[in-house]
Amino acid sequence: MFASLPCKLALAWPGGRLGAKAADVSLTLHDTPLLLGLMRGQIGQLADAYVRGRMDIEGSLADVMKVAAHLVGDPVKRGEQGLWPARMRHWRSRWRHHQMRDARSVQSHYDLSDEFFALWLDPRRVYSCAYFRDPGMSLAEAQEAKLDHICRKLQLAPGQRFLDVGAGWGGLLLWAAEHYGVQATGITLSQNQHRYVTQLIEERGLGGRVEMRLLDYRQLPESQTFDRIASVGMFEHVGRGHLRSYFARLCSHLRPGGLVLNHGITAGGLRNESLGAGIGDYIEQHIFPGGELVHVAQVAQHLAEGGLELLDAENLRPHYARTLWAWSDGLERQLEAARGLTDEAKVRAYRLYLAGSAMSFEQGWLSLYQLLAARPNGVADGVADGVAADAATTADLVTADGLRGAQSDYRFNRAHMYAQTEPENYGPR
Numbered sequence: 001m002f003a004s005l006p007c008k009l010a011l012a013w014p015g016g017r018l019g020a021k022a023a024d025v026s027l028t029l030h031d032t033p034l035l036l037g038l039m040r041g042q043i044g045q046l047a048d049a050y051v052r053g054r055m056d057i058e059g060s061l062a063d064v065m066k067v068a069a070h071l072v073g074d075p076v077k078r079g080e081q082g083l084w085p086a087r088m089r090h091w092r093s094r095w096r097h098h099q100m101r102d103a104r105s106v107q108s109h110y111d112l113s114d115e116f117f118a119l120w121l122d123p124r125r126v127y128s129c130a131y132f133r134d135p136g137m138s139l140a141e142a143q144e145a146k147l148d149h150i151c152r153k154l155q156l157a158p159g160q161r162f163l164d165v166g167a168g169w170g171g172l173l174l175w176a177a178e179h180y181g182v183q184a185t186g187i188t189l190s191q192n193q194h195r196y197v198t199q200l201i202e203e204r205g206l207g208g209r210v211e212m213r214l215l216d217y218r219q220l221p222e223s224q225t226f227d228r229i230a231s232v233g234m235f236e237h238v239g240r241g242h243l244r245s246y247f248a249r250l251c252s253h254l255r256p257g258g259l260v261l262n263h264g265i266t267a268g269g270l271r272n273e274s275l276g277a278g279i280g281d282y283i284e285q286h287i288f289p290g291g292e293l294v295h296v297a298q299v300a301q302h303l304a305e306g307g308l309e310l311l312d313a314e315n316l317r318p319h320y321a322r323t324l325w326a327w328s329d330g331l332e333r334q335l336e337a338a339r340g341l342t343d344e345a346k347v348r349a350y351r352l353y354l355a356g357s358a359m360s361f362e363q364g365w366l367s368l369y370q371l372l373a374a375r376p377n378g379v380a381d382g383v384a385d386g387v388a389a390d391a392a393t394t395a396d397l398v399t400a401d402g403l404r405g406a407q408s409d410y411r412f413n414r415a416h417m418y419a420q421t422e423p424e425n426y427g428p429r
């Protein structure tokens with residue numbers, strides 16, 4: 001097991017020691033049964049042991065993750081689905097996700113501490129994959145490029161009614177209002193985010209045009225419709241059993257001919273919705289309770305079943321690997337400050353979550369898609385507010401200059417990022 005490792009590893013456990021003296025990565029197990037988890041490549045179990053102080057890790061997280069990837073092998077090829085057959089997973093997800101429980105899960109993550117997130121996110125606190133339009137961009141520049149990329153794909157224009165579902169700390173909401181002149185509504189389940197963005201709106205004098213609401217997406221009044229909707233890094237919280245009704249809701253809140261952009265994480269393969277090697281359990285327990293991922297093919301199906309017409313799909317997987325390494329490096333630089341804001345177990349949990357997620361995107365275990373879709377003019381289900389007369393046809397929208405412009409630079413960028421096949425090239429590490 002040690003011979004073909006990508007870097008030098010030292011391993012110690014009660015009463016034993018193995019491996020290189022001058023090691024890149026040292027693992028100290030404080031109880032012997034963890035050896036079994038190590039042999040079986042159960043890195044989720046090891047990560048849990050690290051959080052609970054049953055194990056210590058030394059070495060750069062980049063090297064630690066190289067070792068972890070080696071131990072796991074390829075969960076995409078192994079096709080791990082957990083113990084539940086597809087039908088059961090669907091119904092389990094339906095049962096698990098209801099408004100009260102989702103609010104609890106979401107708040108347990110996002111309401112940890114605004115200052116903690118601010119330590120390693122960019123100044124706008126955008127908490128989703130950035131877009132490194134030019135390879136030399138900083139994280140802050142790449143986040144702004146992402147916000148603009150989304151606005152251009154959606155062809156935002158002054159006066160349009162724009163909804164941001166899962167608006168976080170307001171990055172896109174404020175960018176769209178300030179740069180594109182839209183009437184913007186954001187919703188979130190996080191009390192901290194709601195308070196923070198409401199204050200920003202006031203400070204910037206955007207009160208009449210921008211509002212942030214503390215609301216579940218299922219609580220938006222049925223009669224409220226928008227010209228444009230964005231959902232960025234949010235649909236991972238919805239649950240596979242609710243995706244169809246989630247997209248149907250977005251469709252019903254769009255005017256006919258309106259556009260929606262769904263940006264989110266997908267499973268890297270059709271058969272690894274639940275990441276193997278115990279990783280999924282680790283994320284569920286320590287980071288995102290209730291988070292669920294499906295493959296983009298299934299997202300496209302749910303989207304169509306929800307009444308939306310898919311116009312364009314862009315894969316940003318390499319961009320998320322780079323974003324996550326930037327977050328991870330940011331946290332590593334601020335460990336002492338982080339320990340002052342939350343407990344040691346949380347800091348440990350986030351160290352492995354950020355670096356481990358970066359590795360998962362590098363490996364292709366996870367992916368990230370922006371899906372641009374429209375509510376076709378023909379879909380009139382009584383929920384929309386009858387503005388079809390002024391709605392452009394979908395054909396008009398696809399050929400409009402804005403989308404063509406956005407497409408030409410991202411097509412180029414996609415080819416550029418994929419030309420760099422080695423993970424080392426994802427970012428300046």
Ligand SMILES: C[S@@+](CC[C@H](N)C(=O)[O-])C[C@H]1O[C@@H](n2cnc3c(N)ncnc32)[C@H](O)[C@@H]1O
Pocket residue numbers: 102106110125126127128165166167168169171187188189190193215216217218231232233234237238
């Ligand atoms: C990963 S953050 C992304 C935030 C923001 N879009 C960004 O890119 O920075 C996910 C957001 O989704 C929100 N969210 C999750 N489930 C939600 C729900 N059921 N209804 C409304 N918002 C939800 C969270 O409160 C949080 O603001």
